[in-house]
Amino acid sequence: MDLGFNGPKFTWSNQRGINSRIWKRLDRAMVNDKWLQDMPHTNITHLPSIFMQNGQWNLTKLNQLAPQNMVHKILSTQIQLQQEHSDQAVWTLSATGLFSVSSAWNSIRTTREETKINTYTWHKRIPFKCSFLLWSAIRGKLPTNERLASFGIEPGICYCCKSPGVDTIEHTFNTGTFAKKVWNYFAVSLGIQTDQLPLRNMIMRWWNTTHTNEAHKLILQSTPIFICWNLWKNRCSKKYGGKQSSIARVKFLVMLDTFKLLQIAFPYITWPLEWRRLYTLIENCFHDTKITIVQWNRPPDEWVKINTDGSALNNPGSIGAGGIIRNKNGELILAFATPLGEGTNNQAEVEATILGLSWCVNLRYNKVILEVDSQLRGSSLRTKTKKNMEPLYQMRASTHCYSTHSSQMYSHS
Structure with missing residues (x-):
């Protein structure tokens, strides 16, 4: 309800002038952190000009309209009116006072404790498509034929092994003959056992392996992601592209992805394009710290x-x-x-x-x-x-x- 007033505007609207539509009323004269709690049934039917005169509270009006138990609290609230400035919305959830979707989302979302598998799935130097593929595989969100079983249809055979199994996520990425040979090739050099474990647990075994340097840490994190990515590419090439499955091709592509990643992360090192030589070089890498004395030397006389x-x-x-x-x-x-x-x-x-x-x-x-x-x-x-x-x-x-x-x-x- 608008009663008319002079001075700065305390009503938020979507436009200026007669075409504006009021969508939020903020009565600064009575706003404080606990106002809604203290007076939950109060209707905002007044404007600040009714309660203030020359920047001071109008005690008579307050006694007439405000709850008596709140008058003292209202009088103790200092309002700094700046009539020469327009009203400005302040977003209290950010330090700058500006609204952001991220701050709003963080204020309402229910957060869970961070886990290593979620943290290691993503890396700024690993292509997003590879990390997203692993994220989907771990959560069972890939379109394999095992999904057909939920509709009462017998799932089809896999597209990678010579002695086929069922086209499931675990078979394609972990338990199938084709997948096992690929995992063993890379894991043996790193000293990682590849016994029968679910896909999630096997990847965590890679990520929990102790690293000796940053390059070693990077390949322990990235290699499982690249293996899963190229196993999936091999499966889709066979199913949709008519290509034959090739263990040698998958090994080479995993090696190539790892090689490119190391070139980007450590461009000052010459990396070999062969897995065993590459891993031997990584094992021998160490962090070299050089100390250079920086000092100010005095100029000669008259300079x-x-x-x-x-x-x-x-x-x-x-x-x-x-x-x-x-x-x-x-x-x-x-x-x-x-x-x-x-x-x-x-x-x-x-x-x-x-x-x-x-x-x-x-x-x-x-x-x-x-x-x-x-x-x-x-x-x-x-x-x-x-x-x-x-x-x-x-x-x-x-x-x-x-x-x-x-x-x-x-x-x-």
């Missing part, structure tokens, strides 16, 4: 050193630059930092160099060592080829102008 850097929040995105000038004793001469608007990391690095050299000119330092942490900037200043990026031409022009009346050295830290 100063300037260190500059630039960065972007995103690339491209908001960029900024900073730098510091010190003398031979390491004493601070000048430091600067400034935002630069929008751009890329390289642009920020270039601007930082230009700003630093400009300060050296203004302070009349003629012997300057420029030290940067960008190899691109350092190489651009030393070379005269045209393969460098366009933003670096500006930096080179600036340093050339500076070098006409000064001495300078460049180093990359």
